[in-house]
Amino acid sequence: MVRSTLCLAIAVIVTAPVSAQNLLVNPGFDVPDQLTGWTCTTTSGVASWSMVDRLGSPTSGSMQHDVSADADDRSVRCTQCVPIVENDGYIASAWYYWPDDPGVFQTGSTRVTFSFYNDAGCTVNAGGGVGKIAFPVLDTWVHVNSPEGIAPAGSVAAGVFFFTWQYNANEFVRARLDDLDFSTTTIFRDGFESGDIAAWSP
Numbered sequence: 776m777v778r779s780t781l782c783l784a785i786a787v788i789v790t791a792p793v794s795a796q797n798l799l800v801n802p803g804f805d806v807p808d809q810l811t812g813w814t815c816t817t818t819s820g821v822a823s824w825s826m827v828d829r830l831g832s833p834t835s836g837s838m839q840h841d842v843s844a845d846a847d848d849r850s851v852r853c854t855q856c857v858p859i860v861e862n863d864g865y866i867a868s869a870w871y872y873w874p875d876d877p878g879v880f881q882t883g884s885t886r887v888t889f890s891f892y893n894d895a896g897c898t899v900n901a902g903g904g905v906g907k908i909a910f911p912v913l914d915t916w917v918h919v920n921s922p923e924g925i926a927p928a929g930s931v932a933a934g935v936f937f938f939t940w941q942y943n944a945n946e947f948v949r950a951r952l953d954d955l956d957f958s959t960t961t962i963f964r965d966g967f968e969s970g971d972i973a974a975w976s977p
């Protein structure tokens with residue numbers, strides 16, 4: 776019994792997933808009344824800090840997007856530019872919540888996208904961008920993952936974008952986002968730095 780327990784313990788250690796580091800700053804909105812680390816732009820709306828936290832924490836909040844436009848297809852977008860490693864894979868994800876508030880429509884979407892850049896300031900696009908569109912589910916926190924994107928050779932940074940989209944003119948939409956994530960999927964890298972090929976199978 777002791778031996779089998781030991782074997783089980785070893786198996787658990789060996790198979791435990793490696794958690795990738797979240798590259799985003801302030802992904803959980805722990806600074807009251809601030810969107811520290813985020814750059815937000817809008818074409819008829821506002822991004823603000825909300826005291827509503829995904830897990831109900833009294834010391835954390837979320838990011839709220841309100842879009843109120845008299846034209847179709849308008850959005851609020853918040854972004855960060857983060858350093859990456861070329862040829863590695865990456866995934867962005869978010870938790871989002873569309874409140875069933877009076878006067879609020881659900882004719883829109885939440886979008887999680889990213890793209891790679893050849894400069895640290897995210898101005899020279901290197902391609903390789905991917906994204907995911909997610910649709911409202913009322914009064915429920917929903918998790919959305921982007922597909923995996925592979926950083927092109929020569930790229931050094933990624934622009935990571937979180938949108939709330941209003942589809943129809945005069946149909947005001949509101950969403951909250953929390954616990955955002957942008958991490959590498961590359962948990963193993965052997966560029967033969969060790970001077971041997973021991974890590975590789977024939």
Ligand SMILES: [Ca+2]
Pocket residue numbers: 803804805828829835836837953954
């Ligand atoms: Ca939070």
